[in-house]
Amino acid sequence: MKTSVFFGTLAAAAMVSGVVSAQTLDQVRDRGELLCGSNTGLAGFGAPDSSGEWQGFDVAMCRAIAVAVLGDPTAVEFIPLTTARRFTALASGEVDVLVRNTTWTFSRDVDLAFEFTGINYYDGQGFMIPRELGVASALDLDGATVCIQTGTTTELNLADFFSSNTMTYEPVPIETNAEAQQQYLAGACDVYTTDTSGLAATRASFEDPGAHVILPEVVSKEPLGPLVRHGDNQWGDIVRWTLNALISAEELGITSANVMEMANGTDVPEVNRLLGFEGELGAQLGLEADWAVNVLSAVGNYGEIFARNIGEDTPIGLARGLNAQWTDGGLLYSPPFR
Template identity: 50%
Template sequence: MTAAAVSAALASSASFAGTLDSVKERDSLQCGVSSGVPGYSVPDDKGTWTGLDVDVCRAIAAAVLGDASKVKYIPLTAKERFTALSSGEIDVLSRTTTWTLTRDSQLGINFAGVNYYDGQGFLVKKDLGVSSVKELDGATICIQSGTTTELNTADYFNANGLAHTPVTFDTNDQAATAFDTGRCDAFTTDLSQAFALRSRMGDPNSVVALPEVISKEPLGPSVKQADDQWFNMVKWSLNAMINAEELGVTSENVDDMKANSKNPSIQRLLGGSEGLSKGLGVDDDWAYRIVKQVGNYGESFERNLGASSPLGIDRGINALWNQGGFLYAPPIR
């Protein structure tokens, strides 16, 4: 590498450093979210945002600023999200975004973990009379542009010798609405989002999911590269929620656990090991605040996607690793 290239790299790194300090000085977290996906990130009629992705933003704010409400939510389309992150318009992207090689290595961003393991599927109207994606040869398919969904669809249809006509839209909501009004034969996206958007359709019972799941879609928050302290802060905010569920620490019992638990893992999680969080740049009660104000991962899943939500999605592979799922977080120690 030439001296000029080294200088440019160092300048780039410096420009990306210090997000934690910037968030503290601003006293607000700028979080990029979707333009409205039920269960993940959606505002109510009063402008209050809720969802699984929103809770990641709230957890970071609780850890860093002491208050989970100190978040400015910035709705972004799929095309806008990575530019907003790399330009510094947002501090973290928490927007149903799939972790892939090219995104992790070519866009100047780092994925900080997985908060939902998903897969791509297809919705059709029952009266279309098909029971498999392989019966959609020549179909029109409503799809969001600029996504892995668009690429996966092309790959799957090409691999199976099928023709299709993609009808693209800027948002999943637009694509789902177009499908619902008869513009396309099918609608495709990550299955959890498909079920969420089906709930908004005119007659949800007339819409079914085909059995094929054609991709792996590990969804999670991301940050821009060259700021390791901020990367660690976001990563461990999510890990704290997962570890809290595994340890049985909830928003309801966290005060009792902090005061009375003799479990060393719980004490470390809740600030009982002085100086453990020094490298994160926050005080030792950072994870306690996350659980107290936001809840553990299971609580977030239940109210946003699970049986307590309108979506009623089963935990499935998003259960903890010791309960038959994939969810696993490194230990806090």
């Protein structure tokens, strides 16, 4: 990250804009459109398809918020943001929410004056290596040449991992993921390291994906989640509980197929509260009573979104792993709707 002066400027600007834009919900309603900061293109997480429609895991989260607030999954404008531009765009109010595979870290949360509203994907840095090299563990990588994107946290994690295991490596600096794929396939490096989701997406594009293995070691924590500006707690709550609704719905067995049926009342009190059959949770958020019904019927629950965009049946083929429900041995754990 850059200097503290830069952070200070960011923070000051975020505070100024935070005061002014305390009513994000009203602004979104007046505009009739959610401005969602998204990736300029990351396989499975957010990219425009051939008809210009945005698709992906992060994109679905944006659509869910749009449904919760405006009742329409298409009422989103996706603002493609680069890594450098994403935080200033959010701080200055150019976007309402940033869902752009952004890692939740201390400095981003505290110093940049943003509010992470949850974790929608638990990622971590991994290694990919040609199968023919016969390496089964990242601990056998002593002396390897490693393709690594410069100026990222992955670079620092890599140095930490190798030095703590008293191993050496030779870095091959590259700029983009596309360049990395070419370099790796051309044999310029033995190992390619980035987030495991990125490795899986990269491997899926290879002509012979089976010839490459992703090593079991994950060397960093990369919790990715949506974030909003400090200072507008109502808006933060809406984003947070939209995500929690997606996660809880999977846990409670609510899917896009049966949500309409369950909205008419079930034996499970929490389902009734979530879907607005009982209680007034929607009104407390400043939303319609059936906001969660609309969200789930439009985009499906967390599991459905995962399966549709990055799951094992897609070319990207990610296993749930850490992103399984806590009841299935994963880390997804939504606070109760009560």
